[in-house]
Amino acid sequence: MFTGLIEHIGTVSEYNKLDESSSGGNGVSLTVTDALPILVDAKIGDSIAINGTCLTVTELINASTFKVGISSETIRKTNLGELHESSKVNLERAMDSDVRFGGHMVQGHVDTIAKIVSREKEDNSIIFTFQLRTEDDEEKKLVNYIVKKGFICLDGTSLTVTDVDYTDYTFKIMMIKHTQERVIMPLKSIGDYVNVEVDLVGKLIERQIENQLENLNESSPLAKFIVSIVDKRIKELVH
Incomplete structure (x- = not known):
């Protein structure tokens, strides 16, 4: 999870398309540099959001440079396919227990x-x-x-x-x-x-309503509420 509060702006130093035999075939290998402030406690396997997309650190090249792999599905769903060498990117580390929550709850799953x-x-x-x-x-x-x-x-x-x-x-x-x-x-x-x-x-509210409607029975509070709304509307139309 993330907060949506950008910690640092990094720079793309390498952008390489992968072939089918590579890990995450047909995706992209992305290297980001100028990222020292967010790598002080980083390790391989950590999650870092790049332009709001949650990605996994696959390599720590030096104190200010890291690498991630991006799948073809992520490329299709996001704007990461438009990146090139020298592109600037927003960076945020995944939340930890000590973070002050100043933004809102962000998954890093781009819609x-x-x-x-x-x-x-x-x-x-x-x-x-x-x-x-x-x-x-x-x-x-x-x-x-x-x-x-x-x-x-x-x-x-x-x-x-x-x-x-x-x-x-x-x-x-x-x-x-x-x-x-x-x-x-x-x-x-x-x-x-x-x-x-x-x-x-x-999304959560919509899913909860869908669950309630799928399991609706006449005695449930939601059913009674819906009936009351419909009855009120009918009376308004009649009069």
Whole structure:
């Protein structure tokens, strides 16, 4: 688990596509340098989020450089396939018991990507507008988990949604100057993509409701509540 509070910005030093015979065949081997602050207690097998994607350290090359492997499925689901040598990346170590929880609960499991469709200055803040990838029907439905004033994780950064348009699958965030100086998003342009992880709480609530509905009986509190709502609506329509 992660907090969505970026600890450091690293630099991609190597980006190598793997063949089928390699570990994680058809994926990518990624080497990140300039990462000294997050490697002081690192060991092989640790989890580090790169642009919000939870990945496993496979090699510690030196005090400031580490390597991870990225599967082909992860490449398809995230923006990591667009990285190249010299790309800047957001880095966060997995939570430990001593961390101060200042962001929100982030799994590091990217749901989809979104395109930056506008960025506007407002005083010393930047208002970003994003559009979810709409080619995939399942990924389009993720907009239902995005709510105004709710949490969202973009490239590993915990942010607050300021607006949502459910008809064109867009949403907005406002990034203050303090955050701009500590993450990679201000380096991006209109048309670039960010990794998106929607708030886990919405998924959990939906699943609990589905479980309740699947096992619904007439005497359950939920069934009685639904009946009361339907009865009220019918009476409103009649009158």
